[in-house]
Amino acid sequence: MTTPAGTTPAPAQPAVVMRDVGKAFAARRILDDFALTIARGEFVALLGRSGSGKTTLLRILAELDTVDEGTVLAPRNRSVVFQEPRLIPSERVWRNVLLGLPRRESTLARAQEALAEVNLADHARAWPHTLSGGEAQRVALARALVHRPDLLLLDEPFAALDALTRLRTQALVHELWHRHRPAVLLVTHDVDEALRLADRVVVLTDGKVGLDLRVDLPRPREGTGSRFGDLRSQLLAELGVARPSSPA
Amino acid sequence: MTVQDSRCAPGELGRDPAANENLAVSGDPAVADRAALATPFELTDLSRRRNAPGRRAGLRRVRWLLRGLVPAALLIAWQWSTSAGLVPPTTLASPKSVFEAARDLIADGELQTALRVSTGRALAGLVIGAGIGVAAGLVAGLWKLGEELVDSTLQMLRTVPFIALIPLFVVWFGIGDTPKIVLIAVACVFPVYLNTFAGVRGVDRRLIEVGRVFGLSRTRMITRLVLPNALPSVLVGIRYAMGISLLALVAAEQINASSGLGALVMNASNQIRTDIVIVGVVVYALLGLLVDLVVRLLERLLLPWRPTIVKS
Ligand SMILES: Nc1ncnc2c1ncn2[C@@H]1O[C@H](COP(=O)(O)OP(=O)(O)O)[C@@H](O)[C@H]1O
Ligand SMILES: [Mg+2]
Numbered sequence: 001m002t003t004p005a006g007t008t009p010a011p012a013q014p015a016v017v018m019r020d021v022g023k024a025f026a027a028r029r030i031l032d033d034f035a036l037t038i039a040r041g042e043f044v045a046l047l048g049r050s051g052s053g054k055t056t057l058l059r060i061l062a063e064l065d066t067v068d069e070g071t072v073l074a075p076r077n078r079s080v081v082f083q084e085p086r087l088i089p090s091e092r093v094w095r096n097v098l099l100g101l102p103r104r105e106s107t108l109a110r111a112q113e114a115l116a117e118v119n120l121a122d123h124a125r126a127w128p129h130t131l132s133g134g135e136a137q138r139v140a141l142a143r144a145l146v147h148r149p150d151l152l153l154l155d156e157p158f159a160a161l162d163a164l165t166r167l168r169t170q171a172l173v174h175e176l177w178h179r180h181r182p183a184v185l186l187v188t189h190d191v192d193e194a195l196r197l198a199d200r201v202v203v204l205t206d207g208k209v210g211l212d213l214r215v216d217l218p219r220p221r222e223g224t225g226s227r228f229g230d231l232r233s234q235l236l237a238e239l240g241v242a243r244p245s246s247p248a
Numbered sequence: 249m250t251v252q253d254s255r256c257a258p259g260e261l262g263r264d265p266a267a268n269e270n271l272a273v274s275g276d277p278a279v280a281d282r283a284a285l286a287t288p289f290e291l292t293d294l295s296r297r298r299n300a301p302g303r304r305a306g307l308r309r310v311r312w313l314l315r316g317l318v319p320a321a322l323l324i325a326w327q328w329s330t331s332a333g334l335v336p337p338t339t340l341a342s343p344k345s346v347f348e349a350a351r352d353l354i355a356d357g358e359l360q361t362a363l364r365v366s367t368g369r370a371l372a373g374l375v376i377g378a379g380i381g382v383a384a385g386l387v388a389g390l391w392k393l394g395e396e397l398v399d400s401t402l403q404m405l406r407t408v409p410f411i412a413l414i415p416l417f418v419v420w421f422g423i424g425d426t427p428k429i430v431l432i433a434v435a436c437v438f439p440v441y442l443n444t445f446a447g448v449r450g451v452d453r454r455l456i457e458v459g460r461v462f463g464l465s466r467t468r469m470i471t472r473l474v475l476p477n478a479l480p481s482v483l484v485g486i487r488y489a490m491g492i493s494l495l496a497l498v499a500a501e502q503i504n505a506s507s508g509l510g511a512l513v514m515n516a517s518n519q520i521r522t523d524i525v526i527v528g529v530v531v532y533a534l535l536g537l538l539v540d541l542v543v544r545l546l547e548r549l550l551l552p553w554r555p556t557i558v559k560s
Contacts, residue, residue, distance in 0.1 A: 062461055064460065064461070080458075082457075091476075091553070100464055
């Protein structure tokens with residue numbers, strides 16, 4: 001395994017351990033001898049070209065797909081936010097938020113508490129189809145966080161949002177991560193988003209970790225400055241986006 | 249850009265990559281601009297056609313008149329031709345005598361009794377048939393084994409036109425209410441079964457994945473994800489079944505009936521009382537209308553989450 005400079009050694013208490021993982025769809029190898037470790041409470045962003053296998057990787061960690069070979073260790077208490085909100089249309093927002101909680105914990109108060117965290121307290125009794133895209137995605141976020149997960153898996157959760165809503169939802173995710181400290185794997189194709197949010201940015205290239213960058217920037221990050229630009233250039237180069245270095 | 253070139257379809261603006269590239273690449277922007285501006289075109293006044301509310305409302309009022317025009321004309325022609333003696337009353341009674349027949353039938357309670365008997369049969373058959381259809385649809389939809397056992401069998405039976413079963417049912421069940429109710433039930437099973445099965449199988453896989461991620465048990469998956477998703481489809485099946493139950497009712501009652509709407513109509517037919525026959529036909533039609541209303545009400549009550557039904 002190549003460990004580029006800037007990566008700290010594997011931490012003592014990992015939330016995710018993947019070793020020698022192989023995965024293929026009909027002769028096409030998506031993951032090939034793949035290895036990744038995520039520490040408890042660590043925010044990792046996963047970048048990769050379209051079709052590189054990011055979603056597959058996330059689905060393996062969500063136990064929605066199986067590996068062909070290798071070892072995958074993850075906490076039992078996981079939550080997922082998908083690219084689409086995937087709310088149950090026949091249940092009101094607060095019932096959606098409580099999905100999967102044990103019956104004795106399924107109270108309106110609990111749902112409202114979770115909804116308040118995503119600034120949707122007064123939408124508890126709404127039907128999902130009445131929500132805007134950004135609101136629905138925040139409900140999905142509340143549904144994920146109500147379980148107090150040890151591992152939060154996010155598959156391009158902001159991709160379908162308009163630019164303004166995306167920025168606000170990103171800030172919200174950051175704030176909630178800071179408060180609850182789950183380990184986070186954020187799948188994204190947005191380099192700036194990865195750099196603003198994550199402790200570490202991992203690039204998936206040809207079924208392996210092509211680049212593993214520690215983002216040593218103070219938070220909150222504005223997305224400016226030479227170090228930011230430097231990291232961005234490295235990531236874009238790894239992603240195969242030729243770009244003349246701009247005088248930022 | 250606020251001015252739209254009228255020759256360019258909406259959404260097409262700026263799509264042409266070559267055009268964009270020309271603009272971007274061209275060394276002197278002024279030259280490119282001048283060349284583009286030299287080609288003349290006219291502006292279309294898009295605001296000329298206005299959404300005038302007054303005209304719309306007026307049209308809506310007139311629309312009802314327009315829609316009623318042909319039926320009213322037919323009614324007048326009917327009344328005129330029958331009262332002028334062009335058509336003998338044994339062939340077709342006049343609207344007036346149909347109305348009077350209806351009034352008499354209601355006055356002595358005959359119509360109400362017949363209606364009660366007939367709707368009772370239709371309802372009993374519908375409830376039994378729809379019940380079997382939903383149950384079979386769930387069994388076949390939820391379990392692979394159930395599909396193997398139930399689906400092919402029902403698909404086979406479905407090819408039998410239910411009216412062909414009437415003679416058999418008369419042999420088996422006599423000529424009372426039973427053969428009629430059984431016939432209606434049989435006719436109602438298939439639309440409900442097919443739609444229930446499709447509804448259960450059509451559940452969004454992505455929602456099932458959500459259920460798995462959040463650790464729902466199989467029972468909860470079925471009650472919270474599968475069944476609510478299947479419900480709209482089940483209701484479509486029931487809507488069909490209601491219509492079919494009426495059809496089966498008419499068919500069953502005309503073969504042999506000593507009571508009910510069918511008996512009323514058949515007796516009148518034997519006595520060449522076309523006025524009463526037409527009253528019967530109109531009542532059947534009104535029942536069909538009622539069925540539609542009931543289904544709409546059911547959908548409104550049972551599917552409050554559907555955006556097409558809630559208008560708020
Ligand atoms: N269930 C599947 N069956 C066959 N091929 C699949 C399946 N899921 C994903 N793939 C393929 O695996 C590759 C990686 O997909 P995915 O993980 O969704 O990529 P990404 O999320 O990085 O865009 C793609 O080429 C995709 O076509
Ligand atoms: Mg993907």
